[in-house]
Amino acid sequence: MENTTLAHHLLLAGLLFVIGLTGVLVRRNLLVVYMCLELMLTAATLALVAFSRFNQTMDGAVFVFFIITVAAAEVAVGLALIVALFRQQKTVQSNELNTLCD
Amino acid sequence: MPDGLFIFFAALTLGAASLLVLSRNAVTSAMGMILTLVGVAADFFLLDAYFLGVLQVLVYAGAVMVLFLFIIMLLSDSGESSTAYPWKQATLGLAIFFFLAAGVFWLFLWSGALPHTAAGATPPELSANPGEFTTSAKSFGRLLYTKYLLPLQISGFLLLVALVGVVSLSKEPKNEVP
Numbered sequence: 001m002e003n004t005t006l007a008h009h010l011l012l013a014g015l016l017f018v019i020g021l022t023g024v025l026v027r028r029n030l031l032v033v034y035m036c037l038e039l040m041l042t043a044a045t046l047a048l049v050a051f052s053r054f055n056q057t058m059d060g061a062v063f064v065f066f067i068i069t070v071a072a073a074e075v076a077v078g079l080a081l082i083v084a085l086f087r088q089q090k091t092v093q094s095n096e097l098n099t100l101c102d
Numbered sequence: 103m104p105d106g107l108f109i110f111f112a113a114l115t116l117g118a119a120s121l122l123v124l125s126r127n128a129v130t131s132a133m134g135m136i137l138t139l140v141g142v143a144a145d146f147f148l149l150d151a152y153f154l155g156v157l158q159v160l161v162y163a164g165a166v167m168v169l170f171l172f173i174i175m176l177l178s179d180s181g182e183s184s185t186a187y188p189w190k191q192a193t194l195g196l197a198i199f200f201f202l203a204a205g206v207f208w209l210f211l212w213s214g215a216l217p218h219t220a221a222g223a224t225p226p227e228l229s230a231n232p233g234e235f236t237t238s239a240k241s242f243g244r245l246l247y248t249k250y251l252l253p254l255q256i257s258g259f260l261l262l263v264a265l266v267g268v269v270s271l272s273k274e275p276k277n278e279v280p
Contacts, residue, residue, distance in 0.1 A: 003105045007210045009149065012112045014206035016119055016138070018199060023123035026195035031128055031174055035135045039119060042142050042162070045154075053149040056235045062245050064154055068161050069257045073264035075166050079173045080271040086177050 009050035016043035030082055030092040034075075041071050108148055115141030123195075128174045132167060139163040153239040 020043060023036030045064045052060025086092055089099070118141060121134030139162045146155035209215060234241070246254050 004108045004148070007216055008108065008112075009145065010210045010216070011206065012115065012145065014210060015116055015203060016142075018202040018206055019116070019119045019123055021202065022195050022199040025198060026191055027123065029128055029131075031170065031177070032122070032131045035122060035131060035170065038162075038166070039122065039135065039138060042139065042158075045158075046142055046145060049146055049149050049151050049154060052235060053151065058235050058241055058245055059249075061151055061154055061235070062242060062250055064151075065157070065242060065246070066250075066253055066257055068154075068157060070260065072161055072166060073261050075169060076268050077264050077271070079169060080268045083173060083176065084271055092177055 006050055006054045010047055013043045013047040013050065016046065028094050030094055033094065034078055034082070038071065038075065041067065111141050111144040111148065115145065129171070132171050132174060135170070136163050136167050139167070150237050152237055153242060
């Protein structure tokens with residue numbers, strides 16, 4: 001903690017966000033895309049905690065609390081949607097989900 | 103130069119995140135995600151946010167990832183690993199990654215957009231803020247029930263809506279009568 005600055009933590013959060021964004025753009029398995037979305041959300045929480053710690057305020061940490069709550073609800077609903085999609089289409093590969101194209 | 107623990111956990115986090123994106127097996131991706139979340143939790147500990155670190159491991163690495171693994175097992179769709187390696191996609195992804203990563207490095211290290219405050223110095227515009235940074239979980243409770251009471255109730259309602267939504271989504275569709 002003594003030698004790390006705000007920039008180090010923000011750099012880690014930014015790189016995590018970029019990795020997640022690349023995964024969302026490139027991957028085709030919907031479950032992996034969804035995990036990459038969660039990764040981007042986690043990167044945002046990391047940046048919030050870093051700002052909260054280095055500004056000596058509690059607000060960023062409380063925001064992270066809400067983000068974790070919303071992310072848990074979001075994962076439950078999203079996975080239920082993916083399961084419902086799999087029931088209809090028998091696939092979770094996004095390049096095979098082209099019903100609207102035909 | 104940052105200290106060794108930060109470098110270790112940052113490398114662990116980024117390596118596991120790369121494993122998440124690069125692996126063609128969904129279960130390996132989920133394992134990489136769990137390792138990433140643990141690494142982020144360790145970084146929360148390094149930032150003195152102990153309560154959030156514990157919460158991260160409990161909620162994310164525990165509950166959410168178990169749900170993910172369960173769905174992966176349920177769908178067991180390993181179609182991606184049987185096809186040919188998508189070289190074009192991988193090259194495009196790598197190009198996007200390096201472009202954006204260069205942007206991140208520029209923004210946080212060389213652009214001078216970050217304020218150069220040391221840890222422990224509250225900016226003057228935040229000095230009237232009721233929430234002082236502490237490491238105890240008690241300060242979370244105090245803020246949650248005073249300044250953030252309405253968001254707390256809304257998030258509770260959101261959880262209820264999500265619960266009802268998941269139940270109605272995962273019901274077997276009824277046979278439609280034409």
